[in-house]
Amino acid sequence: xxxxxxxxxxxxxxxxxxxAVDAVSFAVPEKAIVSVIGPNGAGKTTFFNLVTGIYxxxxxxxxxxxxxxxxxxxxxxxxxxxxxxxxxxxxFAGMTVLENVVVGHSLRLTSGxxxxxxxxxxxxxxxxxxxxxxxxxxxxxGLAAKANELAGNLPYGEQRRLEVxxxxxxxxxxxxxxxxxxxxxxxxxxxxxxxxxxxxxQLGISVVLIEHDMRLVMSLxxxxxxxxYGRKIAEGSAHEVRTHPQVIEAYLGRGVAAGTAGDAA
Amino acid sequence: MAAGLLSPRSLGVVxxxxxxxxxxxxxxxxxxxVDTAAFVALLVSVHLATDAARIDGATRFVVLTxxxxxxxxLVGVRxxxxxxxxxxxxxxxxxxxxxxxxxxFAGLLDLGFIAxxxxxxxxxxILSSAHGAGLLGPGFPLPPDAFFVAILVAVGIAAGFGILLxxxxxxxxxxxxxIVTLGFGEVIRVLANNLDKPVNxxxxxxxxxxxxxxxxxxAATLASPAVPGFxxxxxxxxxxxxxxxxIAVTVNRRLDGSKIGRAWIAIREDEIAAQAMGIPLVxxxxxxxxxxxxxxxxxxxxxxxxxxxxxxxxxxxNQSIGVLAMIVFGGLGSIRGAMVGAAMVTxxxxxxxxxxxxxxxxxxxxxxxxxxxxxxxxPTQFEPSKYERLVFGxxxxxxxxxxxxxxxxxxxxxIRVDTSNETEREGAR
Numbered sequence: 001x002x003x004x005x006x007x008x009x010x011x012x013x014x015x016x017x018x019x020a021v022d023a024v025s026f027a028v029p030e031k032a033i034v035s036v037i038g039p040n041g042a043g044k045t046t047f048f049n050l051v052t053g054i055y056x057x058x059x060x061x062x063x064x065x066x067x068x069x070x071x072x073x074x075x076x077x078x079x080x081x082x083x084x085x086x087x088x089x090x091x092f093a094g095m096t097v098l099e100n101v102v103v104g105h106s107l108r109l110t111s112g113x114x115x116x117x118x119x120x121x122x123x124x125x126x127x128x129x130x131x132x133x134x135x136x137x138x139x140x141x142g143l144a145a146k147a148n149e150l151a152g153n154l155p156y157g158e159q160r161r162l163e164v165x166x167x168x169x170x171x172x173x174x175x176x177x178x179x180x181x182x183x184x185x186x187x188x189x190x191x192x193x194x195x196x197x198x199x200x201x202q203l204g205i206s207v208v209l210i211e212h213d214m215r216l217v218m219s220l221x222x223x224x225x226x227x228x229y230g231r232k233i234a235e236g237s238a239h240e241v242r243t244h245p246q247v248i249e250a251y252l253g254r255g256v257a258a259g260t261a262g263d264a265a
Numbered sequence: 266m267a268a269g270l271l272s273p274r275s276l277g278v279v280x281x282x283x284x285x286x287x288x289x290x291x292x293x294x295x296x297x298x299v300d301t302a303a304f305v306a307l308l309v310s311v312h313l314a315t316d317a318a319r320i321d322g323a324t325r326f327v328v329l330t331x332x333x334x335x336x337x338x339l340v341g342v343r344x345x346x347x348x349x350x351x352x353x354x355x356x357x358x359x360x361x362x363x364x365x366x367x368x369x370f371a372g373l374l375d376l377g378f379i380a381x382x383x384x385x386x387x388x389x390x391i392l393s394s395a396h397g398a399g400l401l402g403p404g405f406p407l408p409p410d411a412f413f414v415a416i417l418v419a420v421g422i423a424a425g426f427g428i429l430l431x432x433x434x435x436x437x438x439x440x441x442x443x444i445v446t447l448g449f450g451e452v453i454r455v456l457a458n459n460l461d462k463p464v465n466x467x468x469x470x471x472x473x474x475x476x477x478x479x480x481x482x483x484a485a486t487l488a489s490p491a492v493p494g495f496x497x498x499x500x501x502x503x504x505x506x507x508x509x510x511x512i513a514v515t516v517n518r519r520l521d522g523s524k525i526g527r528a529w530i531a532i533r534e535d536e537i538a539a540q541a542m543g544i545p546l547v548x549x550x551x552x553x554x555x556x557x558x559x560x561x562x563x564x565x566x567x568x569x570x571x572x573x574x575x576x577x578x579x580x581x582x583n584q585s586i587g588v589l590a591m592i593v594f595g596g597l598g599s600i601r602g603a604m605v606g607a608a609m610v611t612x613x614x615x616x617x618x619x620x621x622x623x624x625x626x627x628x629x630x631x632x633x634x635x636x637x638x639x640x641x642x643x644p645t646q647f648e649p650s651k652y653e654r655l656v657f658g659x660x661x662x663x664x665x666x667x668x669x670x671x672x673x674x675x676x677x678x679x680i681r682v683d684t685s686n687e688t689e690r691e692g693a694r
Contacts, residue, residue, distance in 0.1 A: 113552060
């Protein structure tokens, strides 16, 4: 790991007296799939929100591809090349599937207000290219056939795919997925897994995911980071994390952890 | 299409437009309730002709030209009142289109929109009246045809006011934003009401009179050969407003189908997601405020010139609510809806309720009897123009219950693609 794509050092965030994220450091290499796991309330989503500029960190640094993006506004973070999806799906429900993706790409367009007003050649060329690109992304996630439907009318699993397509449209270097397989049946989870692998293999984009489905996490991740009570308690490969006594304790409680440790010994 | 302009699909609308035009021109030329109905029926043909599902492009153009450029002015020359109503509808349509950007597209509830209208109106009033000359000194009042420059200036100044209002309130959402904009609207009205001392800028509650009218030369030229007694200036305003409506619709549509328009909708749908997709919230909202305000400022100038008189009471809270009601009637975020709403509300106010009043008064004065009960006993309170707001409210309630998305719901399909060749659940394998 020479120069990491995303490098987070000593990130802190408190809400009142509660330390939601406590001195967390974290790195994502190029073309990697990294997972962040932990029990409910461990601070995973808060961590995502800090990295993507939705919350302002109390301390620490976030660097993306060598550039300091700490405390930037969320739209600037997206512009810097960091895209995300949301745990509770946040699509533009009243827009069509295609429009959702086109909106995602709009930050890469250079033609502005007056370009639109006067329908300049550049506006028209960009608009057409943007739509074509969005359609390609919809094909990539398997939603092209529903391009003209309203996003809010899609079934749950497809809404998750659409969120991924919309995030990809921002042309990110790194994609953060917040529980991409939540609420999915095993078959849909397989689809999500294939999609995440394709994002890395075909688009060359690194992926960080928060996920509770351990089978998915263990089968996908190059590295896993475990958070509990806002602190990083373990980091390593799937095997290392699975056997880490503190991780087992965090998930199952002290007694069980002691028992397992005894078995292992 | 091979058969020329008239495809079977367009036939219905064309026939309708021809019949209503003939009715309004030759049969119902008075001002009664039935005549009003004929006039409204004529306007409905404009509504039908702008519906892409009912009519083809070229035919639409012909029908719209026939109705807007030929039929309506002819009806108006016979009865100026109708021309006036059509002009008012146009003015309010542009206002509604402006507010539609702020409330309909960007989802920012603005209860003080009429303030920008006031800014435009007072701008032209001060620049072109004797009162303004006293204030501004030599060189003023401006010549009447500086009106067109004033329109451009009003676009800039009103947009500036939009940004001025937008800057402090952009961190507010929903109800809070609504209250602040309401306050802003009142501030502008109160300023207009009280800025007669120490320096007399607005002439206070008396308002400003003697505002210059543009293109009076054109009106005079038109007047010589034709109908005696007709005020040709009204036709000038009609043409002017028609052109401005055309521009406003074009601007609305182009923005709607562009990056900025989609950013507005995205913010309306989900602010956090919009920002995470790289949309700068503050700038995008400011642009919405400024664009909407510019529409209102422009129409303010036209309004001042047309009335030749402005006073603070033209810009009270009820007016803001009136414009809001138009876009709610029509359908939030819907461009055709904003215009339908503007037409409905304006005609209801100016014509239907007044015609009902006149009808009842007539029955009263002639002592008309129904089942032994004479209309002469009807109390004067029972006069439609006196409970205009009540009728209005009842219609609003009924609308919200039965058509909550408005008469012409917004069609969120600015981009359509052919998906017939796409297969389901392909890719990513």
